[in-house]
Amino acid sequence: MSEFASVAKVHEIEEGKVKVIRVGEAPIGLTKIDGEFFAFADVCTHDDGPVAEGELDEYVIECPRHGAKFDIRTGKVKQLPAVVPIPIYAVKVEGDAVLVSKKPMSTT
Ligand code: FES
Numbered sequence: 001m002s003e004f005a006s007v008a009k010v011h012e013i014e015e016g017k018v019k020v021i022r023v024g025e026a027p028i029g030l031t032k033i034d035g036e037f038f039a040f041a042d043v044c045t046h047d048d049g050p051v052a053e054g055e056l057d058e059y060v061i062e063c064p065r066h067g068a069k070f071d072i073r074t075g076k077v078k079q080l081p082a083v084v085p086i087p088i089y090a091v092k093v094e095g096d097a098v099l100v101s102k103k104p105m106s107t108t
Pocket of ligand 1: 044048049063066067
């Protein structure tokens with residue numbers, strides 16, 4: 001079972017906005033949509049772009065560097081030039097704390 005790290009307070013994550021947090025060395029984008037939290041690697045699989053700085057449209061985020069799109073629920077590519085999914089992380093809430101898994105979930 002994956003270990004989790006406490007990364008933010010529930011009220012710090014705004015609906016539809018992405019906050020970049022770190023779990024160890026890994027930069028991770030954390031957001032909330034319809035009250036549900038999602039966490040994904042802030043490193044584009046195309047050329048290491050800062051995905052989390054991109055435009056979020058419902059569950060799809062666009063890498064600001066060359067426009068690749070990913071579904072933040074699954075990590076799957078929705079638009080080229082990326083072809084490899086971005087890692088996604090499990091998120092859970094305990095009291096007022098948002099916790100993110102220290103290791104990514106499988107994106108296969
Ligand atoms: S680095 Fe993200 S699309 Fe190129």
